[in-house]
Amino acid sequence: xxxxxxxxxxxxxxxxxxxxxxxxxxxxxxxxxxxxxxxxxxxxxxxxxxxxxxxxxxxxxxxxxxxxxxxxxxxxxxxxxxxxxxxxxxxxxxxxxxxxxxxxxxxxxxxxxxxxxxxxxxxxxxxxxxxxxxxxxxxxxxxxxxxxxxxxxxxxxxxxxxxxxxxxxxxxxxxxxxxxxxxxxxxxxxxxxxxxxxxxxxxxxxxxxxxxxxxxxxxxxxxxxxxxxxxxxxxxxxxxxxxxxxxxxxxxx
Amino acid sequence: xxxxxxxxxxxxxxxxxxxxxxxxxxxxxxxxxxxxxxxxxxxxxxxxxxxxxxxxxxxxxxxxxxxxxxxxxxxxxxxxx
Amino acid sequence: xxxxxxxxxxxxxxxxxxxxxxxxxxxxxxxxxxxxxxxxxxxxxxxxxxxxxxxxxxxxxxxxxxxxxxxxxxxxxxxxxxxxxxxxxxxxxxxxxxxxxxxxxxxxxxxxxxxx
Numbered sequence: 200x201x202x203x204x205x206x207x208x209x210x211x212x213x214x215x216x217x218x219x220x221x222x223x224x225x226x227x228x229x230x231x232x233x234x235x236x237x238x239x240x241x242x243x244x245x246x247x248x249x250x251x252x253x254x255x256x257x258x259x260x261x262x263x264x265x266x267x268x269x270x271x272x273x274x275x276x277x278x279x280x281x282x283x284x285x286x287x288x289x290x291x292x293x294x295x296x297x298x299x300x301x302x303x304x305x306x307x308x309x310x311x312x313x314x315x316x317x318x319x320x321x322x323x324x325x326x327x328x329x330x331x332x333x334x335x336x337x338x339x340x341x342x343x344x345x346x347x348x349x350x351x352x353x354x355x356x357x358x359x360x361x362x363x364x365x366x367x368x369x370x371x372x373x374x375x376x377x378x379x380x381x382x383x384x385x386x387x388x389x390x391x392x393x394x395x396x397x398x399x400x401x402x403x404x405x406x407x408x409x410x411x412x413x414x415x416x417x418x419x420x421x422x423x424x425x426x427x428x429x430x431x432x433x434x435x436x437x438x439x440x441x442x443x444x445x446x447x448x449x450x451x452x
Numbered sequence: 453x454x455x456x457x458x459x460x461x462x463x464x465x466x467x468x469x470x471x472x473x474x475x476x477x478x479x480x481x482x483x484x485x486x487x488x489x490x491x492x493x494x495x496x497x498x499x500x501x502x503x504x505x506x507x508x509x510x511x512x513x514x515x516x517x518x519x520x521x522x523x524x525x526x527x528x529x530x531x532x533x
Numbered sequence: 534x535x536x537x538x539x540x541x542x543x544x545x546x547x548x549x550x551x552x553x554x555x556x557x558x559x560x561x562x563x564x565x566x567x568x569x570x571x572x573x574x575x576x577x578x579x580x581x582x583x584x585x586x587x588x589x590x591x592x593x594x595x596x597x598x599x600x601x602x603x604x605x606x607x608x609x610x611x612x613x614x615x616x617x618x619x620x621x622x623x624x625x626x627x628x629x630x631x632x633x634x635x636x637x638x639x640x641x642x643x644x645x646x647x648x649x
Contacts, residue, residue, distance in 0.1 A: 204559030208551045215550065219543040226588030228602040233587070237605040244606075245595055253593035253606035254503045254613070262610055269614045276621030280628040343506070351502035351594060355613050359507050363514030370518070439617070443515055446624045450522045450631070454589070462545040465579075469552045469572050478564055485568055492575055499586040500604040502594075504578075504612050511616055516571065516623055523564060523627040527634040531562040532641055 248414070249421050250348040250428065258353065259431050260424075263412045267401065270393035270435060277390060277442045280449050321371055329371045336364045344436045348428065354435030361436065362443025369444075374451060381441060389441040396434030400427050454498070461495050476531050478524050486517040542583050549576035563633065563640040567626045574619045578612045585609070 223230045240261060241253060248256040258266050340360035347353030369377035381389070401412040404427065408415055414424050468488045475481035489512025496505035553576055556569025585608030591599035593606040634640050637648060 201559045204555050207558055208555045211554055212547055212551045215547045219547060224540055225542050225583045226586055228587050232585055232605055237607055240606060241603055251595045253595060254609045257606045257610040265614055269617055273617050273621045276625050279625045283628050283632055349596060355617060356503060356506045359510035363510045366514060366518050450519055450628060466545060466548055469549055472568055473556045481568060499582050500590055500592045501582050501609050502592050504582060504609050507613055507616050511620055515620055519624055519627050523630055526631045527640050531565060
């Protein structure tokens with residue numbers, strides 16, 4: 200298998216290097232990639248979409264279908280992970296003991312399989328740093344969402360930061376305390392917020408302009424455009440964050 | 453100078469990818485993969501892509517590495533052969 | 534930079550892709566295979582963003598502090614979507630690996646092939 204792998208790698212590398220050799224040198228400002236569609240988006244983007252962050256404009260306005268299908272993809276991945284039986288494998292990762300002495304309560308059925316693992320105390324340095332930085336990380340994620348149209352940031356970024364924050368809190372404080380941050384009924388509905396809000400805004404756009412996910416083009420409708428964009432960003436951010444948190448909790452057992 | 457930074461970052465990426473492949477201890481492989489994600493975040497920033505850098509830092513070093521760690525905790529830690 | 538008629542940044546992305554491909558094909562451990570898949574995906578993202586960059590250019594945020602030439606925004610959007618898809622694929626693959634281990638007791642492809 201190893202020699203087959205090496206042969207395949209050499210063939211693939213030779214093919215790709217031959218294909219890449221014809222491209223213009225990277226970084227030149229007059230390469231074809233900067234001239235046609237990209238130049239048009241950069242030139243008319245601020246006037247047409249009202250956003251200064253061109254990446255967010257491309258994601259939500261010019262290439263909105265791609266983003267729609269991508270939130271559906273991550274939602275489908277969550278459905279696939281949740282559809283698998285839980286409680287498989289060993290008794291989960293070692294239960295976390297926070298320095299205050301309270302342990303995460305051991306669940307009854309998940310521990311029935313395999314040997315128990317010893318409780319590992321969280322390092323006080325990690326505990327202190329996560330506790331100290333968590334509010335600032337949350338504010339940064341909110342700011343990234345709120346100002347995503349004029350600074351680097353946007354929906355995905357704040358979803359990733361919120362998700363990573365939830366994972367850090369769950370690792371340090373124990374799963375039960377972190378799970379109370381997002382109660383189960385809210386979690387069940389919020390994880391579908393991405394596709395739902397996208398479908399809603401797409402329907403609104405269809406009613407307004409006759410095109411699915413179409414944005415009204417006249418300059419006076421910028422409030423409507425802004426409302427649609429903000430709804431989409433909230434959907435991506437909240438939906439994506441809850442999906443990442445759910446993936447973590449589903450895999451933890 | 454920016455060329456040198458570029459070359460050093462890409463060589464570092466290749467070296468880390470090689471060590472990820474060669475690590476027999478899967479936990480070490482996952483930690484090196486998180487390091488790979490962080491160096492990649494610096495590469496994105498150098499390429500003028502701050503949005504991608506934020507996402508890569510949070511997702512590569514945060515979410516993906518933790519998912520790998522949970523899987524290793526539930527399966528095995530060492531690679532046989 | 535260009536060396537021997539070969540653009541080295543693109544060549545580095547090709548090398549990373551082949552390293553990931555080797556890990557995916559030749560390693561027997563399933564978790565190593567998923568790691569190789571992730572390395573391949575990030576190599577493709579690196580290639581896409583490198584193709585859209587401008588040497589010494591600004592990020593495509595049209596505020597007062599930045600000036601043309603901008604990096605092209607379309608590769609950034611594609612890579613953001615790609616990162617989310619990579620996370621989705623990795624999460625499903627790892628959940629399946631946990632199930633395989635629970636059922637068969639092993640996650641090495643060499644041993645899984647021997648099972649009846």
